[in-house]
Amino acid sequence: MSRDDPKKIAERQAALNYHEFPRPGKLEIRATKPMATGRDLSRAYSPGVADACLEIEKNAADAFRYTAKGNLVAVISNGTAVLGLGDIGAQASKPVMEGKAVLFKKFAGIDCFDIEVNETDPEKLADLVCRLEPTFGAVNLEDIKAPDCFVVERICRERMGIPVFHDDQHGTAIVAAAAATNALRVADKRFEDIKVVALGAGAAGIACLKMLIVMGVARENITMLDSKGVVHTKRNNLTAEKAEFARETEMRTVMDAMEGADLFLGVSGPGLLTQEMVRKMAPHPIIFALANPTPEIMPEEAREASPDALIATGRSDYPNQVNNVLCFPFIFRGALDAGATQINDEMKVACVEAIAGLARAPASAELGAAYQGERLAFGPDYLIPKPFDPRLLPTIAVAVAKAAMDSGVATRELDLDAYRAGLQTQVYRSALIMRPVFEAARQSQRRIVFAEGEETRILRTVQAMSEELTGSAVLVGRPEVIESRIEREGLSIKAGRDFELVNPESDERYRDYWTTYHDILARDGVTPDLAKAILRTNNTAIAATMVRRGEADSMICGTVGQYLWHLNYITQVLAEGELHPVGALSLVILDQGPLFVTDTHVNTEPTAEQLADAVIAAARHVRRFGIAPKVAICSGSQFGNLDSRSGRVARGAVALLDAAQVDFEYEGEMHSDAALDPDLRERLFPGNRLTGKANVLVYTSTDAAGAARNLLKSVSNGLEVGPILMGMGNRAHIVTPGVTVRGLLNIAALAGMPVSSYG
Ligand SMILES: NC(=O)C1=CN([C@@H]2O[C@H](COP(=O)(O)OP(=O)(O)OC[C@H]3O[C@@H](n4cnc5c(N)ncnc54)[C@H](OP(=O)(O)O)[C@@H]3O)[C@@H](O)[C@H]2O)C=CC1
Ligand SMILES: CC(=O)C(=O)O
Numbered sequence: 001m002s003r004d005d006p007k008k009i010a011e012r013q014a015a016l017n018y019h020e021f022p023r024p025g026k027l028e029i030r031a032t033k034p035m036a037t038g039r040d041l042s043r044a045y046s047p048g049v050a051d052a053c054l055e056i057e058k059n060a061a062d063a064f065r066y067t068a069k070g071n072l073v074a075v076i077s078n079g080t081a082v083l084g085l086g087d088i089g090a091q092a093s094k095p096v097m098e099g100k101a102v103l104f105k106k107f108a109g110i111d112c113f114d115i116e117v118n119e120t121d122p123e124k125l126a127d128l129v130c131r132l133e134p135t136f137g138a139v140n141l142e143d144i145k146a147p148d149c150f151v152v153e154r155i156c157r158e159r160m161g162i163p164v165f166h167d168d169q170h171g172t173a174i175v176a177a178a179a180a181t182n183a184l185r186v187a188d189k190r191f192e193d194i195k196v197v198a199l200g201a202g203a204a205g206i207a208c209l210k211m212l213i214v215m216g217v218a219r220e221n222i223t224m225l226d227s228k229g230v231v232h233t234k235r236n237n238l239t240a241e242k243a244e245f246a247r248e249t250e251m252r253t254v255m256d257a258m259e260g261a262d263l264f265l266g267v268s269g270p271g272l273l274t275q276e277m278v279r280k281m282a283p284h285p286i287i288f289a290l291a292n293p294t295p296e297i298m299p300e301e302a303r304e305a306s307p308d309a310l311i312a313t314g315r316s317d318y319p320n321q322v323n324n325v326l327c328f329p330f331i332f333r334g335a336l337d338a339g340a341t342q343i344n345d346e347m348k349v350a351c352v353e354a355i356a357g358l359a360r361a362p363a364s365a366e367l368g369a370a371y372q373g374e375r376l377a378f379g380p381d382y383l384i385p386k387p388f389d390p391r392l393l394p395t396i397a398v399a400v401a402k403a404a405m406d407s408g409v410a411t412r413e414l415d416l417d418a419y420r421a422g423l424q425t426q427v428y429r430s431a432l433i434m435r436p437v438f439e440a441a442r443q444s445q446r447r448i449v450f451a452e453g454e455e456t457r458i459l460r461t462v463q464a465m466s467e468e469l470t471g472s473a474v475l476v477g478r479p480e481v482i483e484s485r486i487e488r489e490g491l492s493i494k495a496g497r498d499f500e501l502v503n504p505e506s507d508e509r510y511r512d513y514w515t516t517y518h519d520i521l522a523r524d525g526v527t528p529d530l531a532k533a534i535l536r537t538n539n540t541a542i543a544a545t546m547v548r549r550g551e552a553d554s555m556i557c558g559t560v561g562q563y564l565w566h567l568n569y570i571t572q573v574l575a576e577g578e579l580h581p582v583g584a585l586s587l588v589i590l591d592q593g594p595l596f597v598t599d600t601h602v603n604t605e606p607t608a609e610q611l612a613d614a615v616i617a618a619a620r621h622v623r624r625f626g627i628a629p630k631v632a633i634c635s636g637s638q639f640g641n642l643d644s645r646s647g648r649v650a651r652g653a654v655a656l657l658d659a660a661q662v663d664f665e666y667e668g669e670m671h672s673d674a675a676l677d678p679d680l681r682e683r684l685f686p687g688n689r690l691t692g693k694a695n696v697l698v699y700t701s702t703d704a705a706g707a708a709r710n711l712l713k714s715v716s717n718g719l720e721v722g723p724i725l726m727g728m729g730n731r732a733h734i735v736t737p738g739v740t741v742r743g744l745l746n747i748a749a750l751a752g753m754p755v756s757s758y759g
């Protein structure tokens with residue numbers, strides 16, 4: 001595709017718009033402490049700030065205690081080797097450095113200042129970097145050309161007491177070594193035997209080759225090339241780094257070097273590898289064309305020249321993205337948390353092993369959600385994890401911190417299990433609040449039946465359940481469809497071992513199921529023929545019947561279809577005695593904390609009695625999360641000021657709660673803002689019974705509750721757990737079609753809770 005291609009032009013414009021709007025750039029700085037009152041001001045600034053300064057003056061290490069230093073990394077460049085764009089200068093490198101800072105933050109919660117410096121003298125640049133030590137917990141050097149980068153890095157490492165890491169060297173080398181480890185497994189070759197050709201003898205090239213030697217490649221099996229051709233012993237003026245790899249050889253060109261090569265490592269520039277060169281490689285060759293943004297050869301061309309090649313690039317739009325983004329956020333996380341004084345070889349090797357191992361482990365739930373439709377099973381097109389793999393942070397950071405502790409460069413001893421759990425919490429915002437639920441679920445052995453068992457998200461949930469929960473799963477669906485989807489998604493779950501199957505088309509229990517269904521509904525107009533037809537075609541009815549028969553403890557449905565359609569069958573089959581649907585409760589996890597909203601789905605316009613029942617049920621559920629309920633009954637009316645339906649129902653519910661003498665805080669009726677703002681509420685109704693912010697918002701119609709839930713999710717970036725079907729004794733839950741795999745796993749954990757702790 002040429003640069004003038006309309007699609008290319010549109011893509012370029014989209015990238016520019018991304019950078020320009022709604023405000024220029026990709027970063028901002030946010031305060032982490034309140035600055036709302038004069039008291040805040042006097043603590044954050046003069047005079048209070050002086051106390052923090054004096055403590056640090058006495059003990060420099062206290063900078064990690066009283067300032068942001070411990071989580072602050074400098075991303076520093078002089079713009080002399082920016083991606084494969086070359087020496088475009090410090091100013092033009094800023095989008096890349098801002099981008100690295102965003103990746104540090106998003107993937108590992110690390111704050112960065114991007115620092116672009118007009119300084120091409122490596123010693124002066126190093127001096128400048130060293131002087132920045134008081135500000136930062138670590139330094140990431142970026143896109144500084146070779147050989148200058150070696151000088152800058154060496155001086156900084158010698159003089160600084162914090163980790164200094166040159167991303168283009170070591171980040172790239174770590175990820176390339178991990179990908180090579182896995183590619184060799186697939187190709188059934190060994191580091192010790194392979195012939196390597198490296199095109200590019202700069203920062204990335206030199207570091208990658210050094211790492212390959214650590215992995216077992218023989219130095220004499222490496223041919224290095226730079227812009228002047230093969231690096232050989234007869235060349236003059238080689239830098240010390242290149243001289244280390246100079247070979248005594250008559251080969252001069254890439255074409256010469258490629259004869260019989262097993263691994264091509266391209267870290268040079270765009271389009272430098274031809275199909276003819278690829279054809280000269282050994283069988284089952286490995287081609288890493290890592291130049292950014294345009295690789296040495298495009299994967300489709302390489303594939304055409306060598307159909308059995310294993311191919312990787314640095315780009316996200318092709319399989320096998322070998323890019324240092326898989327390394328730098330996570331290696332820094334581990335180093336910072338262990339208080340490491342440097343990033344040493346042991347930490348790098350731990351990182352290689354952790355990354356390579358992740359690609360070989362079954363893909364996780366979130367990963368499947370992030371990369372829907374892609375095959376994520378270890379093999380030629382999945383040699384290396386994806387950057388959005390949520391396992392990267394806990395797995396790599398823990399491995400790196402452990403290596404730092406074991407090799408004696410850590411200044412902190414971490415409890416690694418607790419550390420891993422903390423990182424997992426950071427990745428899954430729902431993990432902390434869901435932890436008691438998962439723990440309760442792990443104590444039980446409940447059987448959970450999934451009505452839409454063929455749905456890919458359900459299969460991924462079952463995979464995650466096999467890793468994170470102890471209960472068992474039953475899938476309603478056609479075995480051949482389920483099997484082929486498991487294979488396509490690269491999952492490791494197996495029928496009979498990780499789940500049981502109910503085939504709606506031909507299950508030997510079919511007769512039992514339709515007769516049970518008929519027995520329940522014979523006096524509600526359901527004939528045997530109708531019962532047979534429903535139990536052949538309606539997976540929700542099948543799942544509910546299984547629960548009713550005691551063959552499963554709970555069911556989950558709703559990934560497709562309407563909530564009330566599913567609820568109808570659940571009510572028909574499972575509502576008996578005390579059990580009847582009381583409402584749907586959604587937990588929305590916000591940056592400020594959790595907020596529960598009800599009734600989002602069940603009683604469209606509840607009566608006062610129904611609303612009071614929903615409040616009592618919601619309070620019970622909220623307590624299961626270890627949270628004391630503070631319920632606000634929300635309406636367009638506020639403390640009796642409107643004679644509307646909503647106001648009357650809300651006031652009726654409050655009166656019923658008063659009569660029932662419930663043991664939790666509640667108040668109503670009020671607007672949502674008064675529920676969340678105690679000062680406003682106090683002005684409107686001094687002495688009202690609710691203390692602080694409400695954490696349960698109860699609405700008088702599903703329209704209002706649904707709107708509140710959706711707004712919280714979309715505008716406030718809330719993460720939803722639920723909806724939780726209340727009143728059915730944890731025997732059924734109905735999710736909504738937009739549910740993610742993590743959302744399903746959360747519901748499965750709730751469904752897995754024993755009824756005693758379910759309350
Ligand atoms: N995928 C990834 O994660 C990463 C990819 N890269 C990519 O690798 C490339 C190099 O980056 P980096 O090492 O930092 O840059 P450097 O400037 O340090 O090195 C570039 C190297 O490429 C060589 N080179 C340039 N043009 C040619 C040519 N026509 N033929 C052969 N060799 C050539 C240079 O040769 P000479 O020494 O003679 O000047 C030099 O050895 C870039 O495209 C970059 O985007 C880099 C880091 C990470
Ligand atoms: C990925 C990266 O750091 C580079 O291409 O320079």
Ligand SMILES: [Mg+2]
Pocket residue numbers: 083142143167168
């Ligand atoms: Mg770079």
